[in-house]
Amino acid sequence: MCKHILNAQVAIRSPCCKKWFDCAECHAEREDHALLQTTEMVFACKKCKKCFRKQLADWDDSDEYCPFCDNRFVLDAKTPSLALNVEGEDVRVDARMLKDERVKTDEQKTIWNIGDDVANKLG
Template identity: 65%
Template sequence: MCKHILNAQVAIRSPCCRKWFDCADCHHETESHPLAQRTEMIFACKKCKKTFRKDAQEFEESDEYCPHCDNHFVIDAMTPKPMLKIEGEDARIDSRMLKDERVRQEEQRSIFDVKEAPNKLG
């Protein structure tokens, strides 16, 4: 899982060391050599787990989809951004601040009212 691109849809096989990486930054962090660049790239779709090749020189709009499962893998990358938020801002998003004050009712396991039975039977 890539910490640089949060919504990476494919893994790319580097032509220099033949290992799979989610982005070029992941390659630079783990390997000591520079990333070799080629026009033909080998991808592995993270949805269907199948591999396919694409030529970067002849890349068209229809090549933005996995040929096996039609997963759209060319999307705007979401990079993690540091942010400051106030806790408990919206209960629909984060409900950890709410306290459940409901009281559980006692279960009745019989069709007869067991607590009132001694008073009624006499």
């Protein structure tokens, strides 16, 4: 899986060492030689597992798909969206939004002061 191109659907065969890589940057990280430049690229579709050649000199938008299964070379990534929309500023930047500014009265019982009331009644 390529960490440089999100959702890469094809592998590219390098013309210099005849090894398969997901992108040119993956080749640069794993090999100690430069990638040989060529006008013809050999691809392998990760969906149908078939290989095919493409000429880079006459590349157009229809060449972004596998000729066998019509799978696109790179799928668009889906950006996750928030389930809730919270009004106000971002709390990671300013934490004042999280402060509880209510005033406690003696009548309010919390788990921290229940034991004090019991001790006072027994004591």
